[in-house]
Amino acid sequence: MPFMSSATVVFGFFARLSLRNRRTRLLLAAAFIPFVILLVFHLVAISGGGSRSGAVLFRQMAVPFLFQLYIPLMGLLGGSACVGDEIDQRTLVFLTTRPAGKASILLGKSAAQIVISLAIVILALAGSFALGLGSYVFSGEGMARLGKYLLAGALATMAYTSLFVLFGALLKKPVIAGIVFIFGWEYIVQFIPGSTQHLTISHYIKSLLPYKSSAGGFLMFQLEPSAAVHAVLVLLLLSGFFLALATRVFSSKEYVLSEPRI
Amino acid sequence: MEPVLEAQDLSKWYGNILGVSDISLNLTPGIHGLLGPNGAGKTTFLRLASGQLKPNRGRIRIFGEAVFSNPGLFNRVGFCPENDAYYRGVNGGDYLSFMARLHGASPTEARERARKALQRVGLEDVAAKAISAYSLGMRQRLKVTAAMLHDPQLLILDEPLKGVDPLWRVRIIELIREFESQGRTVIVSSHILPEIESMTNNIVLIHQGEILAEGDIQEIRGLLDSHPHMVSIRTPHIRRIASRFVQDNHVLTVNFSDSARKVVFKTDNRDHFFDRLNRIVVEEALEIEEITSPDDNLQAVFNYLVGRK
Numbered sequence: 144m145p146f147m148s149s150a151t152v153v154f155g156f157f158a159r160l161s162l163r164n165r166r167t168r169l170l171l172a173a174a175f176i177p178f179v180i181l182l183v184f185h186l187v188a189i190s191g192g193g194s195r196s197g198a199v200l201f202r203q204m205a206v207p208f209l210f211q212l213y214i215p216l217m218g219l220l221g222g223s224a225c226v227g228d229e230i231d232q233r234t235l236v237f238l239t240t241r242p243a244g245k246a247s248i249l250l251g252k253s254a255a256q257i258v259i260s261l262a263i264v265i266l267a268l269a270g271s272f273a274l275g276l277g278s279y280v281f282s283g284e285g286m287a288r289l290g291k292y293l294l295a296g297a298l299a300t301m302a303y304t305s306l307f308v309l310f311g312a313l314l315k316k317p318v319i320a321g322i323v324f325i326f327g328w329e330y331i332v333q334f335i336p337g338s339t340q341h342l343t344i345s346h347y348i349k350s351l352l353p354y355k356s357s358a359g360g361f362l363m364f365q366l367e368p369s370a371a372v373h374a375v376l377v378l379l380l381l382s383g384f385f386l387a388l389a390t391r392v393f394s395s396k397e398y399v400l401s402e403p404r405i
Numbered sequence: 406m407e408p409v410l411e412a413q414d415l416s417k418w419y420g421n422i423l424g425v426s427d428i429s430l431n432l433t434p435g436i437h438g439l440l441g442p443n444g445a446g447k448t449t450f451l452r453l454a455s456g457q458l459k460p461n462r463g464r465i466r467i468f469g470e471a472v473f474s475n476p477g478l479f480n481r482v483g484f485c486p487e488n489d490a491y492y493r494g495v496n497g498g499d500y501l502s503f504m505a506r507l508h509g510a511s512p513t514e515a516r517e518r519a520r521k522a523l524q525r526v527g528l529e530d531v532a533a534k535a536i537s538a539y540s541l542g543m544r545q546r547l548k549v550t551a552a553m554l555h556d557p558q559l560l561i562l563d564e565p566l567k568g569v570d571p572l573w574r575v576r577i578i579e580l581i582r583e584f585e586s587q588g589r590t591v592i593v594s595s596h597i598l599p600e601i602e603s604m605t606n607n608i609v610l611i612h613q614g615e616i617l618a619e620g621d622i623q624e625i626r627g628l629l630d631s632h633p634h635m636v637s638i639r640t641p642h643i644r645r646i647a648s649r650f651v652q653d654n655h656v657l658t659v660n661f662s663d664s665a666r667k668v669v670f671k672t673d674n675r676d677h678f679f680d681r682l683n684r685i686v687v688e689e690a691l692e693i694e695e696i697t698s699p700d701d702n703l704q705a706v707f708n709y710l711v712g713r714k
Contacts, residue, residue: 144476144509148509149507152503152506153507156499156503156506163494164494232490232491232492233486233488233490234490234492235457236455236457236484236486236488236490237486237492237504237551238507239456239457239476240456240457240483240484240486241476241504241508242477242508242509243507245476394474395474397458397473398457399458400457400488400490
């Protein structure tokens with residue numbers, strides 16, 4: 144079966160499956176935590192109890208939550224599950240004993256995961272932005288800022304999900320390795336002097352955000368941000384590279400679906 | 406005849422655990438029963454045959470092609486795994502349609518193929534029901550029909566009757582026989598002897614990762630000259646016959662059954678026993694109603710071969 148045809152069939156099936164998946168529903172609910180907090184803030188403000196600006200809350204609460212925590216974790220859970228679920232549920236055999244190349248299978252599954260994740264991130268970001276910034280969102284400047292957030296969110300989702308698809312294809316315990324990466328490498332490296340921040344994904348994502356957080360903040364910069372075009376290219380190239388490597392590993396690796404009963 | 410499946414010095418191990426060892430085998434069209442107890446190496450062999458595992462040593466080829474990382478081969482091969490696995494939240498119809506689409510069927514064709522496949526195993530009424538709500542036997546039937554979905558030339562079935570109710574066992578055995586009658590090949594594994602016997606006489610006995618014997622059950626049986634054979638004779642003259650055999654060195658035991666007309670001998674030389682029996686019957690003009698070999702079945706052969714190993 145041609146590569147693109149089988150990838151499309153796999154994409155369609157797993158996209159529909161993802162929509163019914165409990166993990167997707169949980170991730171969707173978690174994505175709207177900032178939205179709910181902003182909503183509560185608005186209700187409190189309306190009743191005269193609040194003084195903090197919604198824009199500040201969006202920038203200091205919603206953006207760090209989504210970019211530093213939610214998107215990497217969603218990428219980890221969704222990306223590593225592309226292969227991990229097939230092994231844990233022992234369903235991989237149904238796919239690999241059909242005339243579809245393993246590369247097309249993984250690409251189709253990963254694409255389904257990325258599309259579902261993108262939809263969640265875009266909804267959560269746009270919703271929180273609209274609630275935080277109110278009517279400003281309808282101005283030209285507001286739309287441009289929202290566009291930058293959405294671009295950064297989309298590229299972050301692609302890059303992290305692709306990386307963790309690779310982890311899932313490569314490692315037996317991808318979630319542990321992924322948590323070490325997210326909360327270890329991605330976080331610690333920003334404190335290291337020099338240009339090592341260029342070796343993190345988060346550096347390029349932060350370079351795309353339409354504001355720079357203050358030093359010491361969660362999304363701080365020890366290093367000057369990269370140019371936006373450079374950051375976009377790096378994130379796209381990284382996503383492509385991770386996916387290509389993942390499909391190569393998946394195609395050549397042998398997966399033992401259960402403890403050998405021999 | 407060109408072999409459909411060729412295995413040569415095939416070995417597979419999982420760390421220190423041996424899966425299969427030095428298996429060499431050529432299978433031609435027909436039904437081949439892979440028989441052995443749990444843990445014998447049947448599943449490992451079938452996983453190698455279906456390209457899920459890479460051999461550590463040796464090679465395995467189907468229709469002359471290597472199996473691992475060869476998806477094109479699965480246009481001609483259908484595989485039913487042993488695992489009771491399924492996609493949660495998917496119904497039988499959608500699952501089969503998806504499988505058909507992986508074979509290049511259009512959405513309409515895929516739905517039609519899925520409908521026929523469900524009908525074949527009596528699941529058409531539960532097509533829209535989640536697979537997780539099916540019984541084990543229903544899921545097993547679904548896997549069997551999924552393996553046949555694309556009309557393959559070779560069907561590999563790992564314990565296909567596990568959990569299937571007796572009525573559907575018969576139907577699945579019929580399906581397998583029908584499939585084979587069209588000149589195709591079936592490799593079916595089981596640890597239950599009557600299941601294999603009901604499908605074929607052509608068996609491969611596997612134990613501890615090695616092939617103990619292969620071929621027609623009768624031929625294998627015939628090779629076992631030193632295997633003690635049971636011979637049951639129904640006659641009104643059981644004591645006269647028994648007395649003639651009691652001092653024979655090749656007769657190990659003589660048992661009188663509950664029936665007053667039946668005696669069972671255990672001999673380590675079946676040819677000698679029957680020569681002598683013929684002579685006695687002729688000399689003494691004895692009436693013989695029936696001669697049977699109660700242990701002339703797979704269980705006896707298997708027990709003997711495993712015990713000898």
